[in-house]
Amino acid sequence: MTEKVGVYICHCGSNIAGVVDVEEVAKWAGENLEGVAVSREYKFMCSSLGQELIEDDIKNEGLTRVVVAACSPHLHERTFRRACANAGLNPYLCHMASIREQVSWVVEDNEVATEKAKAMIAGAVNRVQLHEELEPSLVPVNPNTLVVGGGIAGIQASLELADAGYPVYLVEREPSIGGHMAQFDKTFPTLDCAACILTPKMSDVGAHPNINLLSYSEVEEVSGYVGNFSVRIKKKAKYVDEELCTGCGICIEKCPKKVIDDVFEAGMGYRKSIYRPFPQAVPNIPVIDTVSCTYFETGKCKACEIFCPTEAIDFEQQDSYLDIDVGNIILATGYDLFDCKTIPQYGYGRLANVFTSLEFERMCNASGPTEGKIVLRDGVTEPESVAIIHCVGSRDENYNRYCSAICCMSSLKFGHLVVEKTDAEVFSCYIDMRTNQKGYEEFYERLLEEGMNFVRGKVAEVTDAFRLPGEEGKLIVQVEDTLLGIQRRIPVDMVILMAALEPRADAREVGLQFGIACSMEGWFTERHPKLDPVATMTDGIFIAGAAQGPKDIPAVVAQGAAAAARVQGMITKGTVEIEPVVATITEEMCSGCRICNTLCPFNAIEYLEDKEVSYINTALCKGCGTCVAACPAQAISGAHYSNEQIFAEIEGLLYDVISGNGAKAPQVEQEPVPA
Amino acid sequence: MAEERFEPKIVAFLCNWCSYRAADLAGTARIKYQPNVRMIRVMCSGRVDPTFVLKALALGADGVMIAGCHPGECHYLEQNYKAMRRFSMLKHSLRALGLEEDRVRLQWASAAEGVQLAEAINEMVDQVRALGPLNWPGNWSEDGEVEAAIERLAEEHAEAMEVPA
Numbered sequence: 001m002t003e004k005v006g007v008y009i010c011h012c013g014s015n016i017a018g019v020v021d022v023e024e025v026a027k028w029a030g031e032n033l034e035g036v037a038v039s040r041e042y043k044f045m046c047s048s049l050g051q052e053l054i055e056d057d058i059k060n061e062g063l064t065r066v067v068v069a070a071c072s073p074h075l076h077e078r079t080f081r082r083a084c085a086n087a088g089l090n091p092y093l094c095h096m097a098s099i100r101e102q103v104s105w106v107v108e109d110n111e112v113a114t115e116k117a118k119a120m121i122a123g124a125v126n127r128v129q130l131h132e133e134l135e136p137s138l139v140p141v142n143p144n145t146l147v148v149g150g151g152i153a154g155i156q157a158s159l160e161l162a163d164a165g166y167p168v169y170l171v172e173r174e175p176s177i178g179g180h181m182a183q184f185d186k187t188f189p190t191l192d193c194a195a196c197i198l199t200p201k202m203s204d205v206g207a208h209p210n211i212n213l214l215s216y217s218e219v220e221e222v223s224g225y226v227g228n229f230s231v232r233i234k235k236k237a238k239y240v241d242e243e244l245c246t247g248c249g250i251c252i253e254k255c256p257k258k259v260i261d262d263v264f265e266a267g268m269g270y271r272k273s274i275y276r277p278f279p280q281a282v283p284n285i286p287v288i289d290t291v292s293c294t295y296f297e298t299g300k301c302k303a304c305e306i307f308c309p310t311e312a313i314d315f316e317q318q319d320s321y322l323d324i325d326v327g328n329i330i331l332a333t334g335y336d337l338f339d340c341k342t343i344p345q346y347g348y349g350r351l352a353n354v355f356t357s358l359e360f361e362r363m364c365n366a367s368g369p370t371e372g373k374i375v376l377r378d379g380v381t382e383p384e385s386v387a388i389i390h391c392v393g394s395r396d397e398n399y400n401r402y403c404s405a406i407c408c409m410s411s412l413k414f415g416h417l418v419v420e421k422t423d424a425e426v427f428s429c430y431i432d433m434r435t436n437q438k439g440y441e442e443f444y445e446r447l448l449e450e451g452m453n454f455v456r457g458k459v460a461e462v463t464d465a466f467r468l469p470g471e472e473g474k475l476i477v478q479v480e481d482t483l484l485g486i487q488r489r490i491p492v493d494m495v496i497l498m499a500a501l502e503p504r505a506d507a508r509e510v511g512l513q514f515g516i517a518c519s520m521e522g523w524f525t526e527r528h529p530k531l532d533p534v535a536t537m538t539d540g541i542f543i544a545g546a547a548q549g550p551k552d553i554p555a556v557v558a559q560g561a562a563a564a565a566r567v568q569g570m571i572t573k574g575t576v577e578i579e580p581v582v583a584t585i586t587e588e589m590c591s592g593c594r595i596c597n598t599l600c601p602f603n604a605i606e607y608l609e610d611k612e613v614s615y616i617n618t619a620l621c622k623g624c625g626t627c628v629a630a631c632p633a634q635a636i637s638g639a640h641y642s643n644e645q646i647f648a649e650i651e652g653l654l655y656d657v658i659s660g661n662g663a664k665a666p667q668v669e670q671e672p673v674p675a
Numbered sequence: 676m677a678e679e680r681f682e683p684k685i686v687a688f689l690c691n692w693c694s695y696r697a698a699d700l701a702g703t704a705r706i707k708y709q710p711n712v713r714m715i716r717v718m719c720s721g722r723v724d725p726t727f728v729l730k731a732l733a734l735g736a737d738g739v740m741i742a743g744c745h746p747g748e749c750h751y752l753e754q755n756y757k758a759m760r761r762f763s764m765l766k767h768s769l770r771a772l773g774l775e776e777d778r779v780r781l782q783w784a785s786a787a788e789g790v791q792l793a794e795a796i797n798e799m800v801d802q803v804r805a806l807g808p809l810n811w812p813g814n815w816s817e818d819g820e821v822e823a824a825i826e827r828l829a830e831e832h833a834e835a836m837e838v839p840a
């Protein structure tokens with residue numbers, strides 16, 4: 001071998017040196033490993049003095065490869081790569097052996113640990129000699145951003161970017177932006193009116209010169225890569241000309257057809273066939289629901305068209321498509337609510353006065369179906385007692401194991417609203433009370449003072465089968481009060497189920513469309529759970545809000561702003577480095593079998609019909625290496641993880657076994673078993 | 676003096692995003708596990724070519740572990756399903772070569788599962804220790820025979836990976 005390898009063994013104070021005999025290892029590596037020109041140990045390799053040690057050796061000793069045996073490469077690979085680069089050595093010619101996380105911290109016996117460290121260093125030294133110089137490529141970043149989902153997360157992200165002067169396309173599936181927050185009356189813990197704080201932001205979005213709001217639209221296709229995505233957006237036909245419509249609402253007034261509104265009113269109220277979800281909708285343009293519209297059903301009616309003063313109604317309108325180029329994408333698609341019918345023993349759908357949390361939100365809303373009055377299903381009777389059941393579909397291994405994060409606080413909010421608006425007694429049946437944000441515990445105390453009753457226990461059943469005096473005509477909540485250690489039957493008039501937050505039903509498809517992963521449950525996966533919460537594994541795709549996991553509005557807004565800040569950083573920088581750890585196909589070796597074509601989830605592999613070979617678009621390749629492992633012609637090579645490099649690493653790791661067994665020259669006679 | 680305990684050598688391939696991080700976490704949490712496993716980082720479990728496994732065994736490893744993200748959690752979306760498919764084929768071929776089941780193992784370990792990874796390693800080391808040395812290189816006669824067998828297997832795999840058009 002012609003490479004000159006420098007080996008650096010870090011003591012990490014006593015973290016490594018307290019277990020591994022670093023002097024011995026350094027001496028051993030210098031004397032026994034082929035290619036090693038310099039072998040040193042040092043107290044803290046990551047310190048500036050440690051880095052200088054490497055830099056000086058590269059310059060003075062002419063090192064061509066560097067191995068640092070220290071902590072995990074996830075911590076300091078960058079540091080040492082940078083040190084190499086500083087001294088003029090290509091950063092990819094450096095390799096780390098994780099002798100802290102994988103040796104000194106996990107191996108009990110010092111001697112054994114020292115041996116394991118040697119093997120790992122042998123692997124690294126063997127491998128690094130086959131490393132190749134790699135250069136990240138630079139591509140420009142398009143300053144446009146696509147935001148998908150116009151809930152409070154998407155709104156916040158869009159406004160931050162637009163205010164900073166960058167163009168935004170905001171795609172919202174429903175006729176209006178606003179998301180779940182637009183459905184609420186008050187928001188915990190401050191009890192601000194949701195509309196008062198949300199609608200100004202919504203109008204800002206609608207009026208912003210830098211925001212192109214595409215409502216009633218969905219993303220149809222995404223291609224490209226960070227800095228350079230091409231997106232096709234489908235604008236569903238509204239049957240209303242957006243240029244002509246002034247939003248006067250006469251059409252809605254005149255439309256003779258009323259249907260139950262399952263979306264915005266959560267089934268509690270009605271809307272017309274031509275509708276906007278709520279009066280403050282942004283944009284303020286109505287859409288025709290062709291499923292219920294009399295004209296689409298029977299060919300007659302057109303009341304809206306007749307009365308529209310600006311001739312904006314257009315029954316011939318078709319879905320249209322818009323192709324845009326953007327540099328970055330923020331996904332803020334939010335959550336769905338757990339279907340309470342899934343738990344039959346709670347009676348939702350069977351017992352009239354069992355409500356979901358969202359139904360109750362609509363009921364409390366002054367512009368909602370009951371004009372803010374808390375009443376039973378009959379629409380008039382005020383309840384005398386209300387039970388709120390926590391964790392419906394959350395923290396239950398039959399449904400979702402996670403905590404939905406907002407239900408305890410929403411329950412308190414509901415309790416307050418009931419106390420404020422009625423004379424009813426309120427019971428909250430909870431498993432644990434979780435009030436761990438600013439002002440939340442104080443809100444809980446306030447509700448204790450307001451006289452809300454708290455029963456600690458998981459509700460077994462809600463039934464109308466009365467047994468005891470006072471139960472007749474009531475809903476009976478059967479619950480074990482675990483603080484008192486007794487079974488209780490609480491007769492009430494109304495039950496509210498605090499439904500779990502769930503990933504959107506189509507979250508996996510959306511994830512796949514944008515090339516990002518979901519957790520087992522279906523929440524979008526962030527790049528790092530602590531240190532990189534809004535980026536994803538796919539460069540240029542960011543996530544914000546409840547699509548990433550259950551959270552309250554302050555956290556959602558913080559994420560929206562954070563995602564926007566990340567995007568701004570990309571735009572300001574202007575160019576982005578593309579990781580050179582990618583796969584490439586050697587044309588001459590490719591047989592054109594096309595096995596690899598279906599293996600890439602990022603569609604990086606194309607088949608070139610004219611040349612009859614496959615080709616990898618390195619800008620799309622994320623470097624997973626799956627195609628490399630699959631190519632029968634070994635025509636695909638994976639940069640930085642080539643077969644040769646990995647074979648060399650295996651050989652090094654097993655150096656002690658190999659020297660004992662003479663692997664390269666097998667000795668004992670025995671017939672090989674035929675395959 | 677008691678007879679020296681057999682210490683198997685096991686090579687493990689860990690995906691960068693979940694399993695290697697699980698190993699990081701096992702370290703940070705100071706979870707002690709048996710020192711017999713030597714780890715190689717790959718970007719994804721999908722990168723693990725069956726020949727890596729064969730090569731490790733042929734060079735004298737007594738067992739091989741492949742560790743990746745849980746199904747549905749691969750950072751490259753679905754590549755661990757491909758690893759899974761490839762692994763079952765590999766197991767099949769290894770069985771044909773007379774290799775014991777427990778010598779190769781596919782392990783899911785998320786970045787939060789340092790304890791689980793350590794437990795899996797301990798379990799595998801015990802199992803392989805009970806099986807005794809594999810000594811593949813020693814058990815094969817002619818020079819190049821191991822290589823030939825590896826090549827044959829690799830070809831079979833490539834064929835098996837072929838998806839009907």
Ligand SMILES: Cc1cc2nc3c(=O)[nH]c(=O)nc-3n(C[C@H](O)[C@H](O)[C@H](O)COP(=O)(O)OP(=O)(O)OC[C@H]3O[C@@H](n4cnc5c(N)ncnc54)[C@H](O)[C@@H]3O)c2cc1C
Nearest residue numbers: 149151152153173179180187188333334335545546552553
């Ligand atoms: C009953 C209840 C009460 C609550 N009360 C409070 C409270 O008082 N205080 C508080 O802080 N939090 C409260 N929360 C939590 C709050 O609802 C969420 O934190 C917040 O609304 C999440 O906002 P988001 O923008 O992430 O998602 P969402 O509000 O769900 O918005 C997502 C948007 O994306 C759109 N969309 C989805 N998929 C697509 C797609 N593929 N293409 C285009 N558009 C798409 C949707 O139509 C929607 O407009 C409550 C939750 C519930 C269930």
Ligand code: SF4
Nearest residue numbers: 590591593594596631
């Ligand atoms: S699998 Fe290999 S040989 Fe087959 S098309 Fe892809 S690169 Fe070419």
Ligand code: SF4
Nearest residue numbers: 600621622624625627
């Ligand atoms: S290495 Fe992975 S991401 Fe790159 S082309 Fe191959 S399969 Fe696709």
Ligand code: FES
Nearest residue numbers: 690719743744749
């Ligand atoms: S990245 Fe872990 S298995 Fe694919």
